[in-house]
Amino acid sequence: MKFRVTENENISTVFLNGEIDMDIADNVREVIFPLIDAGKEVHLNLKDVQYMDSSGISVLVESNQRAKEKNTKVELKEVSQPVEKVLAMARKFL
Template sequence: MSVSPNGVAAERGDGYVLVRLSGEVDLSWSQEVRRAVLDALAAGTPVGVELSAVSYIDSSGIAALVEGFQQARQNGGRFALVAVSDAVRAVLELARLDRVFVILPSADALLAA
């Protein structure tokens, strides 16, 4: 079980933006996550949300990711989940969304794919 503190940070990569999430994503701060995802998409480059250090995510966190996905699709942009942790994958599977999101092993694949 990861013990990372809650955190969200956007990193500008080479031709993409990577939003790093960590900790337990729940109702208490999922609005921050939503904001960070939408801000990253505003740049117009592909966006990845890095989830390897996320030890818990609830439906409000999933909703922030869904909104990012929809926003990107509307604008013809790319949006993917990167390095999804087991805990996040379990919830995605439960919600039957594991095949809907684009899930990549690493941020580099954002450009390649």
């Protein structure tokens, strides 16, 4: 997985790339969680994520919960079609 982070005042935008599965999920947590813990508002850009499974959804849910605890927020910005399909299925469940 590749990623880059841009900063604009208190907003960190994380651009993720590739496929997010169980093997990669901890790497994604290591990118996102420190930003949340630092009190940043985190925007996730998933337009270049070609595959995401339940482990990736878990990272999004955990990030959202963690952000609430830190009085900040995580927002999804651009989302690829494959990820949108998985999110739509997950919304029936979550």
